[in-house]
Amino acid sequence: xxxxxxxxxxxxxFVAMILFAAFSCSQKxxxxxxxxxxxxxxxxxxVNVRQFTPEGTFRALEEHLARLQxxxxxxxxxxxxxxxxxxxxxxxxxxxxxxxxxxxxxxEFGTKEDFRHLVEKIHEMxxxxxxxxxxxxxxxxxxxxVEHPEWYSKDTAGNIISPVPDWSDVADLDYSNSGLREYxxxxxxYWVQEFDIDGYxxxxxxxxxxEFWDSAVPMIKKIKPLFMLAEWExxxxxxxxxxxxxxxxxxxxxxxxxxxxxTANYIDSLLKKERQEYPxxxxxxxxxxxxxxxxxxxxxxxRLGDASEAFAVLTFxxxxxxxxxxxxxxxxxxxxxxxxxxxxxxxxYPLEEFYSTLCxxxxxxxxxxxxxxxxxxxxIPTTADTAVYAFIRSNPGNRVFxxxxxxxxxxxxxxPGDEFPGRYENVFTGSEETFDQGMTIKMDPWDxxxxxxxxxx
Numbered sequence: 001x002x003x004x005x006x007x008x009x010x011x012x013x014f015v016a017m018i019l020f021a022a023f024s025c026s027q028k029x030x031x032x033x034x035x036x037x038x039x040x041x042x043x044x045x046x047v048n049v050r051q052f053t054p055e056g057t058f059r060a061l062e063e064h065l066a067r068l069q070x071x072x073x074x075x076x077x078x079x080x081x082x083x084x085x086x087x088x089x090x091x092x093x094x095x096x097x098x099x100x101x102x103x104x105x106x107x108e109f110g111t112k113e114d115f116r117h118l119v120e121k122i123h124e125m126x127x128x129x130x131x132x133x134x135x136x137x138x139x140x141x142x143x144x145x146v147e148h149p150e151w152y153s154k155d156t157a158g159n160i161i162s163p164v165p166d167w168s169d170v171a172d173l174d175y176s177n178s179g180l181r182e183y184x185x186x187x188x189x190y191w192v193q194e195f196d197i198d199g200y201x202x203x204x205x206x207x208x209x210x211e212f213w214d215s216a217v218p219m220i221k222k223i224k225p226l227f228m229l230a231e232w233e234x235x236x237x238x239x240x241x242x243x244x245x246x247x248x249x250x251x252x253x254x255x256x257x258x259x260x261x262x263t264a265n266y267i268d269s270l271l272k273k274e275r276q277e278y279p280x281x282x283x284x285x286x287x288x289x290x291x292x293x294x295x296x297x298x299x300x301x302x303r304l305g306d307a308s309e310a311f312a313v314l315t316f317x318x319x320x321x322x323x324x325x326x327x328x329x330x331x332x333x334x335x336x337x338x339x340x341x342x343x344x345x346x347x348x349y350p351l352e353e354f355y356s357t358l359c360x361x362x363x364x365x366x367x368x369x370x371x372x373x374x375x376x377x378x379x380i381p382t383t384a385d386t387a388v389y390a391f392i393r394s395n396p397g398n399r400v401f402x403x404x405x406x407x408x409x410x411x412x413x414x415x416p417g418d419e420f421p422g423r424y425e426n427v428f429t430g431s432e433e434t435f436d437q438g439m440t441i442k443m444d445p446w447d448x449x450x451x452x453x454x455x456x457x
Contacts, residue, residue, distance in 0.1 A: 072359025085139020091339020
């Protein structure tokens with residue numbers, strides 16, 4: 001009894017100490033990180049199965065796995081693998097996000113055995129797989145509409161409705177119904193139990209009550225450790241359920257900088273805001289493209305132009321978890337059709353080495369993905385901070401020095417700080433350079449440089 005009493009008193013004191021430290025901080029309380037170890041320095045690669053190969057199948061995708069592994073990809077995110085509804089279908093093949101059956105695979109992609117083989121192959125190669133989950137709505141011919149019409153949102157006349165008028169091919173689910181919550185939790189567990197997937201990217205996650213995710217995710221995580229990505233950006237998504245959220249704020253800021261509407265120093269305000277509003281363990285997913293942006297708003301080359309590579313560097317080196325969308329390593333400058341077949345032309349992968357360098361840097365230099373102070377981020381001032389953005393990412397044994405000219409003009413700047421001096425290796429050229437306090441550097445428009453500290457024996 002004495003040992004038990006002392007243990008209880010110790011635990012109370014420890015919790016009190018943690019709470020005092022948390023509430024003494026201006027940021028949100030620090031909670032223990034629940035991230036899987038393999039996600040900490042990982043790169044996510046979004047796979048558009050339909051457009052990835054001429055066949056558009058799981059088996060054909062397997063032929064690319066060795067290439068993606070060599071690139072340094074750690075997490076493969078497959079867009080929805082479920083069957084697609086026919087009723088009110090858009091285009092010839094329909095939207096991936098019009099789910100006809102939560103417990104089956106799209107026959108266009110293959111069979112359940114084909115999918116299981118793909119998962120096993122990904123795991124054998126030391127990578128992980130998450131699948132897109134569309135919990136907010138179903139197709140109009142999903143059997144649930146007939147079996148459980150009470151699970152759907154209705155208008156004043158009692159008719160089932162779409163989530164928004166433009167999404168006419170799907171019917172909105174109503175999460176005030178406990179039966180629906182139980183069903184969806186079981187369906188999420190099914191793919192983990194039966195196919196050993198490693199997590200989910202949850203479509204329009206914030207259109208569901210956050211309480212659903214806070215209840216469902218801990219339950220499915222009892223099966224195995226999982227990585228959870230929310231297609232949403234509000235801070236509360238990180239409180240219990242999600243590892244990562246979309247960094248739309250940085251994405252839109254990059255577009256604005258590329259157009260000359262904003263300047264590089266706005267990035268400081270963004271990181272400050274994140275550290276004030278988000279849990280310190282939160283991952284923000286950084287990206288220059290994804291399936292929605294590519295199709296509806298343009299490729300990275302349309303939106304960012306000559307700045308596309310510089311901003312890709314930022315997404316990999318800034319605190320956060322980076323994303324590569326299907327075809328970016330091929331310098332794909334084409335809007336892929338959303339509702340029809342439109343195979344990616346790979347063109348001998350002209351940017352594969354570029355992205356491989358960034359993936360390897362993320363892994364080997366252990367560039368933490370969390371936005372908190374532990375990310376080792378230090379801004380390096382320059383004499384032209386509206387154009388040139390420079391920073392250090394450091395942790396024990398590693399130091400990465402990043403300098404970006406985020407402007408369309410040549411820049412000659414002085415680096416007056418004392419955080420960066422030392423000898424470094426340029427990760428793209430392999431050359432070594434010495435940086436001294438007060439030195440001057442010249443950069444071309446949209447130039448980018450990444451240096452790692454050179455350690456001599």
